[in-house]
Each structure stands twice: as structure tokens, then as C-alpha cells.
Amino acid sequence: xxxxxxLLAAAGVSSRxxxxxxxxxxxxxxxxxxxxxxxxxxxxxLMPDFVLAVAFPVPLSFVLGAVLTDLIFRRG
Numbered sequence: 001x002x003x004x005x006x007l008l009a010a011a012g013v014s015s016r017x018x019x020x021x022x023x024x025x026x027x028x029x030x031x032x033x034x035x036x037x038x039x040x041x042x043x044x045x046l047m048p049d050f051v052l053a054v055a056f057p058v059p060l061s062f063v064l065g066a067v068l069t070d071l072i073f074r075r076g
Contacts, residue, residue, distance in 0.1 A: 011065065
């Protein structure tokens with residue numbers, strides 16, 4: 001069986017792919033996050049709740065699945 005971490009990462013990847021596909025088909029836009037924004041989102045997902053001033057209720061595995069393509073591949 002797959003772990004929750006793997007399933008959430010797969011959900012992040014699939015939601016990112018669906019959003020990218022929809023934006024490309026409808027508006028002819030490419031969804032690209034800057035590297036620094038992707039790193040900031042990962043750091044926010046890693047921080048415990050009591051440290052954050054604003055709640056960030058997205059699990060780390062979902063964030064990794066959604067922004068890992070921007071960290072691995074360079075588009076531009």
C-alpha cells in the first residue's frame with residue numbers, strides 16, 4: 001500500500017498538472033513559479049504551527065508535489 005505522504009504528493013502533482021493544462025488550453029498561459037517562491041512555500045510547510053503568524057494548512061508532501069517540477073526543471 002502507498003503511504004499518506006506518497007498519496008498527497010501524487011495529489012499535488014496531479015492538481016498542478018490539471019491546473020497547468022487548463023491554463024494552457026483556455027488562456028494560453030504557462031504556470032511557472034519562481035524558484036524562491038517555491039522554496040518559501042516548502043519552508044512554510046516545514047515550520048510548525050505555533051511558529052507561524054498565519055496558518056498554512058497545506059501538508060509538506062502536497063507542496064512538494066506541486067512545486068517540485070519548478071525546482072527540478074528550469075523553464076524560461
